[in-house]
């Protein structure tokens with residue numbers, strides 16, 4: 001974890017004193033604190049000192065520093081003297097304790113005093129700063145000027161801005177983009193036949209544009225090339241030191257009539273080591289569930305017809321019973337989705353205490369999105385509500401191939417950029433949907449399909465649902481791919497798919 005964090009600071013052109021690094025690692029969400037330190041330090045101070053860390057902690061937590069809960073040790077720390085509580089000596093020998101560190105959650109407490117308009121301005125300013133910082137280091141964009149200074153710029157120049165309106169000229173079908181930064185906004189022209197015209201520009205994404213300014217200044221600046229924040233090609237990769245595995249699921253929809261009880265039973269049997277795949281089962285240390293834990297109430301029209309459990313508290317009680325069937329040595333991470341009973345605006349907080357109370361002690365409820373390390377492998381987990389906005393906006397993309405959408409999320413370094421669509425965005429002071437750092441695994445759900453792919457060395461997983469097709473999905477023409485468990489070897493990120501759809505696991509396909 002230490003190297004990861006040092007590399008993260010380095011990617012932001014900051015050096016961290018050794019003592020400062022240790023102090024950061026001792027906090028409950030080291031990455032979250034690191035982000036705040038980078039933001040606070042600004043471009044002028046290249047070194048992060050212990051004093052800066054201490055004062056950030058004093059400022060933000062009133063001096064209190066929380067440490068990770070006992071039982072599961074942080075990655076990279078010394079192994080615990082005894083096994084975690086609740087595991088006997090036999091299971092401790094068979095299963096080395098999984099190492100889990102929560103690095104950051106997208107959700108932060110809202111500043112209650114800000115009027116909504118101001119709060120959204122704060123959110124977008126935070127997004128702009130975070131993504132512009134990533135773009136600023138690019139050779140093509142060195143010397144990028146603030147939009148307000150374009151009038152005085154050289155004939156060839158660059159800007160970094162957030163895309164506003166995108167429209168087409170009536171006659172010649174050139175594109176006109178409105179691009180905004182902290183200094184102002186400008187209209188730029190993307191000529192119809194240029195390579196830049198073959199791209200899709202999404203509202204509220206941050207891009208770098210190289211521009212050519214006409215001799216007559218009345219003409220709109222022309223876009224020559226487009227740059228997205230992107231995933232750097234060379235970066236530190238997280239891999240587990242031993243062949244431990246993590247299993248990824250999503251969209252359990254507990255409480256729905258269509259919950260796949262038999263397939264769940266088979267999954268539990270497999271994880272308990274029953275059947276021929278006992279060896280794989282034994283190496284699994286983590287289970288991640290990427291949201292829509294329960295079916296919820298009133299999420300779509302006439303949902304009550306599809307419900308087996310009509311009370312949301314009862315749905316969570318049933319979730320707790322189902323998760324208690326998982327072997328207790330597993331580290332289970334659950335995040336909420338749009339069907340869960342937390343505020344739907346993203347980033348979403350973790351399940352509140354009154355819903356999480358009944359969950360077994362080996363289950364951790366985290367926010368949506370959340371960044372965490374599983375045995376040294378950094379996972380960015382996001383439920384995936386923004387598929388509903390990104391799929392219609394990006395030509396050729398469908399729910400059947402969710403990983404294509406995830407590639408675009410990574411190129412934009414943002415999970416849900418579009419404001420005012422189907423994904424409600426919470427006006428928090430910091431944009432928790434920015435993807436930073438680049439993870440080793442990006443996992444989503446929500447699509448109810450299944451996908452494995454990779455992008456610039458990042459494993460992309462769209463985890464499968466445990467709900468059969470519902471009437472509502474039939475109406476919307478979505479054909480789910482349920483009950484597929486993605487089992488990832490954390491030492492090399494190879495994936496094995498176990499299909500429980502028709503009962504026992506069939507054709508395990510490696511990829």
Ligand SMILES: [Fe+2]
Pocket residue numbers: 251253292337339446448
């Ligand atoms: Fe779902």
Ligand SMILES: [Fe+2]
Pocket residue numbers: 292337338339383385445446447
């Ligand atoms: Fe969902």
